[in-house]
Amino acid sequence: MAARRVAGGCWQRALCLGRRCRLPGGRESYRSSSSTSALGKTVDNSQVTQEEIVLPRRKTWDKLAVLQALASTVNRDPTAAHYMFQDDPFLMPRNAANARLYSLSKESGRNAAKYIIKNFPQYFDKTFAEPNVPCLMPESLTPQTEGVSEGALRERIHLRLVKESVDMFDQLLQAGTPVSLETTNSLLDLLCFYGGGEPTPQKEQEEKEGLEEPEVNASEQKAPKRQFQRGSQSSGPKWRENNHAERIFKVMPERNAHSYCTMIRGMVKHEAYSKAYDMYIDLLNERHKADVHTFNALIRAVPYLKERFPERWELAKEFLTHMAQQKVQPTLLTFNSVLKSLRRCGGVGRAVSLSVLKEMEALDIEPSLASYDHLLSMFYKGADPQSSDIISEVLNEVEKRSFTAQDPDDANFFNTAMQVCCDLKDIKLAYQLNRALEKGDNWKFLDVDRLNGYWSKFFSLLCMMEQIEVVLKWYKEMSSSLFYPSPKNILDLLQALDAANQLEVIPSVWEDVKQLGFSRIPDVLEEFLSLMSRDQHPSEIQLAFAKCAEDIKAVHEPAGPGQVPLEWTGSALGHVVVLFSRAGRTQDAWNMMEHFQKINRIPTDKVMDEFLNCAKQTNCPDEAIKMVKLAASLGLLSSQRLKSRMEKEFELSETQKKALESIKWDGDSSDSDSDSSDSDSE
């Protein structure tokens, strides 16, 4: 029946075939009404069969449950990039920089669309969606209320129009209209949130993201800005002397605790710490009580208020005792703020942090990932890493629970913990941490940037500590679907391959490196070449190596317009010659040999011997003679030895013998000036 399809393309029919019980209620009512029921016959039958039909209760579930169940059937695809990217070979990012650029481009496109919708709402007046999706419709950003009144002020505050709200407030003040305490407080809220300045659209965006999704999208967006603003080291405008917030606070006829709290929080947010402390003293003098958020802000400000570590801890303790006196119940964020401040208290922090955790336990507050993050950085950053095994305790604790985002700092935990594992070189801990990450929704704590950092560290650790088979398995699983290896990761992998004596894998790694766009990084090239040319391998491996060498050679040669070729180094050139020689590609090897003269470098003895071997095997005495000539012209000491080798090992024709003789003569005569050129080049 489901196969019956409605003509008309995109409609899919989901057939719902239900058999429904005719009569509501249980069997009793069924039977009693049997004489008049249309289904009396049926009732008789069921009495005959004497079977109890138990109708199951209808199940209910929340709206997303089905989708989540279906999503649970899908695993990560190890060959695909993150799903936000286009699944197309041309449009998939190749490396971390690409991935970031593409995700930012996508986000910027989204922002552009939002900009258009916001600024031209008149073109978006139709609601096509059924039911309507309000968040896709343009918001009304222009205030509806005209005139100067408190209502108009409230509306402007609601629409977050900072400048207009301040102007309106001033006008009201000049007109002598009293503004209610509540409205003034919400105006203060607005001003303190934005630090007294007008929010630019971009900043507003950032703030909103920061408010709504603390860990998923925020840093993805902020990343470029962070770098942009690294010089100033601040995320927003600083608190200025006598800004609108302070001015309005001063002219307020009466102030309540909320006004003070808002001011303190705004000052801490915008880095006016000592002012915030003064404001707190004022609040105490006015005999008001601060709320828990204010205390959190103040505790976070502690490291900036006092210089010495014990003084900082004393001040934090003072705030905590004040909280107890004012009967303010501390929250998770309070303790996280304490721990965050303790991070900047050196040894004092280490000493008291565990008692802070005990206190949390006593108050029945479960620590969040941010608490553990602070703890780890307290114990492992700058301190002797071997000093404690707190990491394993933390991991045991983390593994037992699943977390939701509660603190903006939660997102840092996994990266910090992985860094600690790397510092300790403890692969078991790293596996344990990874298990914790895979549990539940913990993966949500890692955004694109942090994901890359985390896996990059993990991979380096794997390369260092694990069996090569395991490393390669992880590499295949993770590379380009979970993270994009950095050049350092590639070097680590090469070292691991070298240690495990599995150099035959190198060509496939080289392919990946080309894809990652690292083929122009000299360190990586050097490592590849030295590993490939170090030992003699079976011929098919040598052929594959020679192919890699060819790619590397191509990088050093001018390819297209605008592509600046890489400069040859002497050792790279030597390695390439050796690789070509071992693969029996005499002509290519000779072409490379010629480069030595161009870049004023000298081939090593090993390189020349390899070349001679190759020439012998492929029976190319001409090239061999040319090489000896080259060596002689460079005035190398080994040219004599090479010549004698040639005479011994090669079957030379008469003309070739003559040529060889003439070289010798050349070499002899140029001995004196080749010495001088030698010293030039060295």
Place this chain on the structure above:
Amino acid sequence: MAARAGRCCRAGLSCGALLSPALLSPAVLSRAPATPRWGRAAFSSAPAVSGREGPQAREGSVRRRGRTLQFVRSAAPPRTERMAVDQDWSSVYPTAAAFKPASVPLPIRMGYPVKGGVPPPKEGNLELIKIPNFLHLTPPAIKKHCAALKDFCTEWPSALDSDEKCEQHFPIEIETVDYVSSGTSIRNPKARVVTLRVKLSSLNLDDHAKKKLIKLVGERYCQETDVLTITTDRCPLRRQNYDYSMHLLTVLYHESWKTEKWESEKSEEDMEEYVWENSHSQKNALDTLLRIKASENVSNVTKEELLASEVVKNYRNSVIALKNEGETESNISQYKESVKKLLNIQA
């Protein structure tokens, strides 16, 4: 659905192709300040690109041109090359999506072949993108989905282990259709239609009521399957239509049990089927037989005896068959035989 997504994807591609020359050409960049709105948009994207350069961002257009050239690059090899033979396909195609040649490791060809050649391969093949595909609904994927959705199903009542029992206990069948589409609206006017099916044999009806009900419902009753089908779509909501169809069934049932005054006037022409008893045929046959008996001087033969006799029964059945089923060859010959026996004619 897939086709639409595919088109969307193509649009994205062509847009990119249009953009990149625009970025490359300095003319566009220099023209930007003249158009203020777009100029700002173009400017706001510039820091995102050059932001990573930091202090060198000022170095002007020469540097920027150098950067843009780095973006000119070839496509990566398709990821089908890296796929393992035993990979989990439902992770590659988790949802309905347009055909992606670089992600489907099958040597598919489609389209109009060149003369004497083969259809074009999958790479960049529009024909393959246009058609909807079911790559996300492979049998293993559906199995997985079913397993995942099992938690949402209630257990089937164990007493209802056969179709017959289902029909017996739940004679009414309701059919509704839900529509899923990738449009802007989740509503579909066709979803309101409700179809109710019930077998007349499961209703408590006598002969009169049944015949009346059939007369009332007309073509909604299927003689062959004995099923009454009521389709309601006149109300705007499904629930209302369901209630309405139930109402109709109830009304029909009670109406058919009523016997109106004028129903007694029902004559032979109004009958739904031929009934031999008390018909002209019976009367004539009995008359004829009685006269035959009288001429043969066989008295004390009653009508009842005649009716119970084999030949008359035979005759009756053949007449009924002839009238109700129509003139078929076997019916006619059966009728012939019975008439011959009835009149005792030897041929």
